[in-house]
Amino acid sequence: MTGLHQRLFRFCILLALALGFGTQASPAAETVRVGVLKFGTVNWELDTIKQHKLDEKHGVNVDVRFFASEDATNVAMMAGDVDIIVTDWLWVSRQRASGEDLTFVPYSSSVGALMVPDGSPIKSLADLKGKKIGVAGGPLDKSWLLMQGYAKHQFSLDLPAQSEIVYGTPPLLAEKAQQGELDAVLNFWNFCARLEANGFHRLVSTSDAAKALGATGDVSAIGYIFHDKWADAHPDAIAGFVKASRDAKALLRSSDEEWQRLASVVKAEGHELDVLRDRYRDGIPDRPIEDEQADAMKLYAILADLGGERLVGPGKTLAPGTFWRAD
Incomplete structure (x- = not known):
């Protein structure tokens, strides 16, 4: 090994040692x-x-x-x-x-919405009187309660008392809506989006109801x-x-x-x-x-x-x- 090569070798060793002692391993995630x-x-x-x-x-x-x-x-x-x-x-x-x-x-x-088929005669919550509505999540579902509050506030409409309510799981209600067994369906947001892509539109969203009841933005x-x-x-x-x-x-x-x-x-x-x-x-x-x-x-x-x-x-x-x- 020539003198030049020896000096380069020693320099590399010193550099490696310096780097090794000068840094610490990052803590484990x-x-x-x-x-x-x-x-x-x-x-x-x-x-x-x-x-x-x-x-x-x-x-x-x-x-x-x-x-x-x-x-x-x-x-x-x-x-x-x-x-x-x-x-x-x-x-x-x-x-x-x-x-x-x-x-x-x-x-x-992202929240659910009351969905109706394209071409439905239902244009507002007031038109749901006497209609068959599917509701996902049960009687105490937050979206359903807010929708009831909005209907009373805006239209003096008691949805549970003045409509036929059918409770069920989100996929079952989405299927029944597509089969025409429901006039409207209140479902979770992702099932609403799938319905929207297949011939339905939003009548009113839970966010719309919340804002009508005092919310200043999307909660x-x-x-x-x-x-x-x-x-x-x-x-x-x-x-x-x-x-x-x-x-x-x-x-x-x-x-x-x-x-x-x-x-x-x-x-x-x-x-x-x-x-x-x-x-x-x-x-x-x-x-x-x-x-x-x-x-x-x-x-x-x-x-x-x-x-x-x-x-x-x-x-x-x-x-x-x-x-x-x-x-």
Whole structure:
């Protein structure tokens, strides 16, 4: 080995040592366990996070756990088997009123709507008197209660008393509507979008009803739910997850190609996929948390009046801390 080669060799060794001693290994990504329904729409965002490693970008590892029902995800959350689930702020407030420390980060303001077939003679809620209406979610469903409140406020119409109400699961009611067995159907937003792509249109959305009853904007219907204590103990984990969620939403808002990639997950294609994409984008939250909370407080009072203690529990107002603040 020549003198030049020896000097180069020693320089490389010294450089490697300097780099080795001068840097530290980055900390391992913290795992965040997220419990969701196996075929729920939240999976579209979570799939986007994992596909593009947006969780790794923000120092976390999102571990998706699938459950068969919303009740099962709630039980898993209360048992500590998952760190985050998705549900509504009404449930969070009820739990806080009972002593739990759950809190809510807005996920989506996409909501259901009363759908009627194209060409239907029904032009407003007033025309639903005496009609057969399918309602997903049961008698205490928030959208149904808000729709009742809107009908009374705007048209002095008592929908449960003056119409024929049929309760059922979202897919069953969507099928019955397409078969012409219902005059109108109030369904979850994604089933409404599929109906919209197949010969139906919105008569009035839950968001329209909420605004008529005092909301100043589109209120996030569902959000990511977790315990305050967990967030306090894992500040980097919750911050990283929220950032990954926002990045995924930004991609889903801007990229039509990403929706083509998701087609097999969404289980739609063509025009139906386009409508689902557009309705999802409509529901991406973009309001200050203070505005979300103020509107939720107004709607809570209305829902408490319409649904009573069976719906909201012992709390007469939205529980403090229901909406999470990063500070």
